Amino acid sequence: MNTLGLSTILRLGCMCAAETVDINGIKYNVIELLGQGGFSCVELIEHTTTKRKYALKRIKCHSxxxxxxxENEISYCKQLKHPNIIELIDACHKGAADSVIQSTSEAFLVLPYYKRGTLHDYLSLKSFSKTYLEIREIIRLFSGICQALNYMHNLRDGPIAHRDLKTGNVCLTDNLDPILMDLGSCAPGKIQICGQQDAQLLQDIAAERCSMTYRAPELFHVESYCVIDQRIDIWSLGCLLYALLYFKSPFDIVYERGDSVNLAMISGNVYFPVETVFSNEIHNLIMFMLKINPSERPFIDQVIDRVDEYKRQLENTV
Known part of the structure; x- marks a missing residue:
């Protein structure tokens, strides 16, 4: 009697257990889990016929x-069409959530698969090897992200804020071009807060969906009567540029020490290494965006102007 080795049995078992998902009549095989978040997971999938690979975002809905x-995320993905913003290939919703009986449903978003992963992954590798990015590469990556935000912040129908801009939400193409993703936190760029209830609601949403070490100070303690605008993304953009230089947000370091991120933000102190390969000009660009008072913070077109000026300086140094 022939017997199968344990590794063969396990391999066959995995093959038999492989899941197939149907998205609007198109079938995909699930290959592996790429990432897991608090509200969703992302899996690598393969078209059963063409064998082309995609990323599948599953969002579990409990209510x-x-x-x-x-549905809002799907709507934003369909609305936002830009070379530096992730493309939605297909989407569907299965099941129905009911707040009374606590049944669940799932939303499925088919997205491009970027085998290089995210900017966070890329910077982690650089950090491990203690290799700083070249300043021209930093500016190239940063400019692409700025262009995506510029498009969102200046839409004809009104600005849209991303609200969770960070290195983990930027994918990289084979050519290392940045692609802004994860539009689940997107919202109208300008919001009028009228009273304590509105303020508490936004504060709770921000605490749940906006990463702490990239979150703008005004979202930690939302005032009862104020206007929150798309410049919350500019604060995050400043943190992201810092990470392009030094691999992490300036407030990741604070968080890892166990200190208060919010207190560090409102103190206005951002630590730059004494021994660094980078110039004061790029540090000044970061601080240009990290204004505690949102009314003093620049809009994205002002940031792009400063970046373009810095590019010209770099070109003149060649």
Whole structure:
């Protein structure tokens, strides 16, 4: 009697257990889990016929509100068409969430698969090898992200804020071009807060969906009567540029020490290494965006102007 080795049995078992998902009549095989978040997971999938690979974002919905948030993400993905913003290939919703009986549904988003992963992954490798990015490469990557935000912040129908801009939400193409992704936190860029209830609601949403070490100070303690605009993304953009230089947000370091991120932000102190390969000009660009008072913070077109000026300086040094 022939017997199978344990590794063969396990391999065959995995093959038999492989899941197939149907998205609007198109079938994909699930290959592996790429990432897991608090509200969703991302899997590597393969078209059963063409064998082309994609990323599948699954959003588990436990309530009607969750379903609406998922539909909002799909809507933003369909609306935002830019070379530096992730493309939605297909989407569907299966099942129905009911807040009474606590059943669940799932939203499925088929997205391009970027085998290089995210900017966070890329910077982690550079950090491990203690290799700084070249300043021209930093500016090239940063400019692409700025162009994506410029498009979102200046839409004809009104600005849209990303609200969770960070290195983990930027994919990299084979050519290392940045692609802004994860539009689940997107919202209208300008919001009028009228009273404590509005303020608490936004503060709770920000705490849940906006990464702490990239979150703008005004989202930690939302005032009862104020206007929150798209410049919350500019603060995050400043943190992201710092990470392009030194691999992490300036407030990741604070968080890792166990200190208060919010207190570090409102102190206005950002630590730059004494021994560094980078110039004061690029540090000044970071601080240009990290203004505690949002009314003093630049809009994205002003940031792009400063970046273009810095590019010209670099060209003149060649």
């Amino acid at each position: 009607i509100d969750d379903e609406q948030l998922a």
